[in-house]
Amino acid sequence: MTTKAQDSKRELTQELIDVLTLEKLEEDLFRGQSRNFVGNRVFGGQVLGQALRAASLTTDGRPAHSLHAYFLNAGDIAAPIVYQVDRLRDGRSFVSRQVRAIQYGKLIFTMLVSFAPIEEGLNFQIDMPVVPEPESLKTEQELKKLIAPFLPEKVRANLMRERQVELRPINPTNPFAPVPEVPSRAHWMRVPTRLPDDPSLHQSIIAFSSDFSLMGAGLMPHGVSFMTPSLQAASIDHSMHFHRPARADDWLLYDMEATVTSNARGLNFGRMWQNGQLVVSTNQEGLMRLRETEQK
Template identity: 40%
Template sequence: MDRGARVLPGRRGRALSGRRPPHFARWRIPDQHQWRPDCRRPHPCLRLCPRSGAAVTRRGGRNPGQSRDEGGRIGRGRRSALDGDAAGARLGRAPGLRQKQGVTTNGSSSPAIPWYEIDVVALVSLEPLDANLFRSRVNQGNINGFLYGGQVISQALSAACGTVPAGQPCNSLHGYFLRGGKCDEPVIYEVERTRNGRSFATRRVVALQQGEPILHMECSFHVPEEGLSHARPMPDVPPPETLADVAEVYRSLPGELPPLIAERFMKRGPIELRPTDPDEVLRKLDRPQRRIWLRVPSAAGSDDPAVHQQILTYMSDYWLSGVVLAPHVHPMPSTDYFIASVDHAVWFHRPARIDEWLLYDTESPFAGGGTGVSRGALYDRAGHLVATVVQETVFRKRKT
């Protein structure tokens, strides 16, 4: 046995790996997880070599509910059978994609990329580690210094999509943010295949960093069927071509904005934003309602409906929570308040291309007790209701 190899209880003194790279001192098992011979939870037993990025686990590790053949093995640093272009296609990754801005070649995330440099298509592209296990390639921070919630929930949806056959799109998801994610750590996504039916499939996704969950998400996939239909009509607003970009709106008041907000919003990011009324950005509102046109031009490089759905999820978390504070605080986002999403739910009504303009009609029906609820409706240019979004957010006054 190599010196320094970790010996696991219940395995008759067998080391976790007979061979290990010389540059890796020891395999790290979280103390809160008691390893057992019949353990089938892969995330605490799986560890990644920090230099090579190889995945190493105990032999025969499988996810709950999987057969041995379905689960595959990645013992002794072998790459998963899902790795490669075939798995990448299921995750919205173009064949051969190995390196983009802010993505390291071994698949581990670099420090968080600034908002205005994010490639959203690369952000929702995950690295498969096993049949039900995926890892982020790109991280994006938020104004509080934690991972942007839209990143985590959209990547969780990407992981779930990697376990569902094509032609069965996601119809709804509901995620709970459990703790702030670290920007300098990759996120591991563990998918549980809860149910596979003829028309519906259900998945549960846990996002992990250092063995601790930062997100729990349930999502449902449904084969479209014929049936009755109705939808709330799109409000009458000016078309986006006649409106100014939000960066141009903020530039009109450079001296009135805190430096942090001016730096964040005066540069064009991956999401183009055009408020239907500039006063909704520049002034404190009489009622908690805001409407804005938005799109992600970089999504034009993908024709995969699943990728556009994942980017819509990423985009739906943006601009939504601020509507709660719109009648109370200005400017938004405010540096005087700590703002964090508690949960996020999306219902997808019809396919939409995210590189084309969508109207985001947001409102807040309630705020109190330190939290607020926001609702949003996304419409395409034809007036079709594309998605409905609901979010609860916590707001805390920062101590001076």
């Protein structure tokens, strides 16, 4: 990797850390800045990561073990978001928080999150899927370069923006020419530069990354992608369970599937694996509505 590429990746990583570094306004009240990650609306992963970070700043440092969130209104990337944390419980084993995200005086997101210490106990997991190693796969950026020459310039510019998190798809598809497929997808992901040894930061970045591609699993049986002009898509809710400690700067395999689409909604599930261990499970319902297009 060239020095210029390394510098670019460090800048992208620092941008992500900056987004997840909140300003404390007063006790249990924080402010986060927004970035254009996916377009004019605030990326759901950004709000997940910032809300989890806000909640963790009001605890004694124990890690989160679960969160359950609802996206209530679209956020505006041109304005900061205020996070208000309510202390619901401070127990010997479990700490519970509610986080409300507010923009322009309106509630746009709410989340319940529970924290618990690492402890010994019963231990079981299903087997990790057998997939190619990340080093044998093309990066998402390399794959985008293959289709970029065939796209309009405006679309190409947005497509080629590099993510803060490096993705390596297992079975890549062309989002501009989707075909009906079995609703199962997977990619390796990591932050490509070393992060501080801060478990809260790693969990927040993993929460941020958990929103990439998850809803897309539910679109696959219909031959639809996020680039389909008639598609109206948005996250409705999102939950995560953190089973074991994990690092966001080491390879995570994100295995995703969908079980049902109905009533303009789809239910999607995900599992994250690191070094053979199941470390995180995710669950998301998303709006998947096909609007009627005007006839020419």
